[in-house]
Amino acid sequence: MLGGFMDETRAPHPASRLLLRAIPWIVGALVLAGWFSVQAEGGYFDPLLFGRVFRDRTLPEVREIVTTEPSHEFGYDGQFYVQMAIRPQAGDPALQAALDNAPYRLRRIGWPALCHALGLGQPAAVMQVYLWSNLACWLALAAWLWRRLMREASWKNATAWTLLVTGVGLLSSVRCSLLDLPALGLVLLAAAARERGRLGVCALLLASAALVKETSLLGLVLLWPDEPRRWRAWLHAGVMGALAAAPVVAWTAWLGARFGWDLVAGHENLALPGTAAFARMGTILRDGIAAGWARPTLWPLVTWLGLAFQLACLLRWASPRTHLGRLGLAFALLLLCSGPNVWGELVMAVPRAVLPLSVVAVIVAVERRAAWPWIAGHVLIALHGWDMLKLPLLRHLL
Numbered sequence: 001m002l003g004g005f006m007d008e009t010r011a012p013h014p015a016s017r018l019l020l021r022a023i024p025w026i027v028g029a030l031v032l033a034g035w036f037s038v039q040a041e042g043g044y045f046d047p048l049l050f051g052r053v054f055r056d057r058t059l060p061e062v063r064e065i066v067t068t069e070p071s072h073e074f075g076y077d078g079q080f081y082v083q084m085a086i087r088p089q090a091g092d093p094a095l096q097a098a099l100d101n102a103p104y105r106l107r108r109i110g111w112p113a114l115c116h117a118l119g120l121g122q123p124a125a126v127m128q129v130y131l132w133s134n135l136a137c138w139l140a141l142a143a144w145l146w147r148r149l150m151r152e153a154s155w156k157n158a159t160a161w162t163l164l165v166t167g168v169g170l171l172s173s174v175r176c177s178l179l180d181l182p183a184l185g186l187v188l189l190a191a192a193a194r195e196r197g198r199l200g201v202c203a204l205l206l207a208s209a210a211l212v213k214e215t216s217l218l219g220l221v222l223l224w225p226d227e228p229r230r231w232r233a234w235l236h237a238g239v240m241g242a243l244a245a246a247p248v249v250a251w252t253a254w255l256g257a258r259f260g261w262d263l264v265a266g267h268e269n270l271a272l273p274g275t276a277a278f279a280r281m282g283t284i285l286r287d288g289i290a291a292g293w294a295r296p297t298l299w300p301l302v303t304w305l306g307l308a309f310q311l312a313c314l315l316r317w318a319s320p321r322t323h324l325g326r327l328g329l330a331f332a333l334l335l336l337c338s339g340p341n342v343w344g345e346l347v348m349a350v351p352r353a354v355l356p357l358s359v360v361a362v363i364v365a366v367e368r369r370a371a372w373p374w375i376a377g378h379v380l381i382a383l384h385g386w387d388m389l390k391l392p393l394l395r396h397l398l
Contacts, residue, residue, distance in 0.1 A: 016155070023158050024146050027165065028139065035135060035174065047177045048082050048131060051075025057098050059083050061123035078177030080105050085112035085130045086123045090255070103259035104266050107252055110211030111182045134174045137181045141165070141188070145359070149366050156375055157366050163378040164362040168303055169351030171385035180352040183213035187327070187356055194222040194323045199236065203244040210248035215353065217245060218330040222323050271339035280304065280343040299384045300347040306380030307351060310361040311335060313374055317364040328360030348388070351381060 039046055050058070050070040062083060080099045087095045088109060096102040115133060119126030142165045149161045164170075173181035186209035193201040202222055209216035220241050225233035256264045281304055288297040314332055318325035335354045342349050351358060358381065365374045
């Protein structure tokens with residue numbers, strides 16, 4: 001051991017190596033089983049989380065495909081994005097009526113429009129594409145992270161991978177058919193392109209990610225020049241950054257001019273650093289003391305502590321001189337400045353909003369060979385994820 005690092009340079013025993021290779025298959029099978037169990041309990045389209053309150057406002061195509069009564073009262077955001085995929089025309093009155101906040105949702109037109117194209121505009125096919133897209137993104141991301149984190153095969157690295165890919169941020173996007181995971185995938189592809197020196201590809205991927213989720217623009221820190229003392233490097237980075245931001249800026253400007261900036265911007269999404277986070281912790285503690293530490297009060301506490309741990313992990317191991325380090329620190333700033341609307345009743349919204357922070361926190365800890373406590377602490381984020389997707393064998397224990 002040296003400076004808190006653990007020496008794991010010795011090759012694992014053949015039997016241990018075989019078990020390590022089985023881990024991604026086991027975890028993948030558990031997540032798939034959990035996803036299908038959610039469908040079996042709530043109906044095939046349950047991961048889209050349609051709500052009874054919005055039933056009469058949904059598009060006619062949706063009412064023809066999903067004929068059963070929704071099992072949730074209000075549902076969740078996936079019900080709106082899938083309808084954007086079916087009719088990705090911002091000026092469509094029926095679509096505007098179907099959405100809870102049309103201009104706010106329409107900022108994120110990128111992934112629904114892609115699903116519309118992949119489904120050839122056929123409502124049933126589009127809904128299938130959108131329904132499966134998060135699961136496909138999770139499988140692709142899990143495979144990419146396994147290759148990156150297991151460059152040096154060890155149980156510690158395999159544990160880090162498992163806790164990362166089963167975290168509440170990733171699995172809530174899968175469970176509820178949201179846009180956070182597709183946006184994360186594009187941002188990580190942009191980071192990989194930047195590490196290879198491909199600024200143009202990086203900018204293109206960031207432009208695509210921003211149209212999926214606007215906070216992906218924080219990934220512009222990836223374009224920071226490798227030689228900051230050269231003005232030409234800054235000029236090149238500035239041009240690439242402007243090109244990356246232009247599509248989402250132009251699209252948002254059009255939405256703002258058409259619907260009004262107050263609706264497009266959202267409400268209380270940002271706040272002074274730390275104010276909303278600590279106010280939420282106060283609420284969590286009061287609720288827990290008053291009602292007891294059952295699921296509704298326990299998971300917000302565990303997730304809050306998990307995010308605090310990942311922030312500490314990032315600050316301890318990430319370097320602002322690296323591309324990934326800057327990406328993680330940018331989303332750490334977003335975590336600190338998230339407002340009451342993000343820290344609301346469903347704390348899972350926060351880990352989804354800062355998914356790049358979680359990924360970078362784990363990657364840098366593994367690559368810096370952090371000691372076991374810096375790896376095991378990520379279980380705080382994973383526990384709620386296991387419960388949310390109702391993973392087999394764990395559903396009756398958590």
